[in-house]
Amino acid sequence: MLARVGDQMERMGRATAAGMAEFGLGAVLLAQCIYWVAVGHRRAQPVRLDAAFARCMEVGILAIPIVTLMALTIGIMLAIQGIYSLRVFGAEEQVVLGVGMSVVREFGPLITGILVAGRTGSSLAARIGTMRISQEIDALSVMGINPVRFIVAPALIAMMIMVPTLTFWSSIVMLAGSGWYISVDLGMSWAAYIERLTEIIKFGDVLHGLGKSLLFGVLITLVGVINGTLVSGGAEGVGKMTTRSVVISICAIIVTDMVFAFIATRS
């Protein structure tokens, strides 16, 4: 009995230590990316901007259709729910306040983050995992090409540019979606809607949303890369770590979102 408790304790301890090690790995990766961006040129091993640009295309431009579709749907949904719940007080007009604030501060970054985690975080984990198994990462190392500089840094740069950009775009589409529904349901004119929005949404709110999305971009990249490097055991291992990468990055996004919101509303 006592031995079994001991076993359990040991297993918990090992899992905790492994989890902490992953945190450490993430910090090291981030530091190495910053290092290579800063001094890569001096060591004649620059971070390739063309590689980062290619990633931008994949992470950002190709994600526009799905992001637009989701944002439009969620915008309309927010307007429907807002009007329905405010009708209780006979305050349907106030729906613009709720929609405007929640989209820019919350729904824009969150929905974009989750979509990018599912789309890009998974492909990053799968790509690096496959490269590890086929010894491509080893090949880079023995060629004297640092894998962090060559693979991770361009991906991180692309995510730090594209996730906020996508967030900005998706927020606009969401507001347009709810604007359309509000104009149809409440008969509010577009001009009145936009005027009301500009009164409500402060520059700080936009910054709050974009700041969060920048953080999400970094998180998704690091989680994807770490899970990719931890792949072992062939194709099954790649699948397992890809799933794990998506689950962890979505959890990380939501927890970070809450913490960020708490801290940002204190000051």
Add this chain to the structure above:
Amino acid sequence: MSTIAISEHRSNAPADPELMAAPPMIEVRDLITHYGTREILHGINLSVRQGEIMVIMGGSGSGKSTLLNALLGLLRPTSGTIRLLGQDLNAISDVERTKLRQKMGVAFQGGALFSSLNVLENIMLPLREHTKLDRNTMRIMARMKMQVVSLSGFENLMPAELSGGMIKRAALARAIVMDPRILFCDEPSAGLDPVVSSAIDELILNLRDAMGMSIVVVTHELESAFKIADRICVLDKGHILTVGTVEEVRNSANERIQNLLNRRTEAEVLDPDEYLRRLTGMQQ
């Protein structure tokens, strides 16, 4: 390359006083490595001379891949030193190691070609990252190496479109594109049909003769080992059984070497009690 020339070289190489006197390109001393707590290599000593083809041979689990990974700097040894071109691989700075790695080429077992780049871009990659040549010069140099490995005309294919033999050739071309002093080949003929496999062996011999590089080949294929080796290092369970010329290894009196050469499995001696314990899964 004719077979006569090869056999001539083979009989000459070890006795050549000039070669014997040259400083070793690779020098391994008392190398011990661990995976976790398990000791894999138990004190390896080995040296490879200029222009020599050293074949590291052994069965599965003999530690030959571990030794290769240590030589490549992918696995940090627990103790012992590895000197490549006179530099201690694990004691030099990152910058020096990057420079050293430009003087060595590696052809991995599965090729390890980058799947997002075509054959030409794969072969050009080391040039792109380490030299300041313009693109056309790089392209010409990469095409020259493709000619060497008889892969001309396949520049624009993606790695997924290549056959097994072509992948090995492309990997070799990428490994030699910087004209390295040392070339490592991991199982160059594994998984290939006899004709293609023998062509790869010829290619390795030609590379040594044309460029004078030292070549370390890790393989478990006896035929190809005997064909290309100047010296063979036989590994077994993390120990070196012998290092010697093809003749010396062939004529070795060591039972384990003879078992390996004759593809005999080792008869396991097991007493009935031990057998019963294993079946029931009981310890002691």
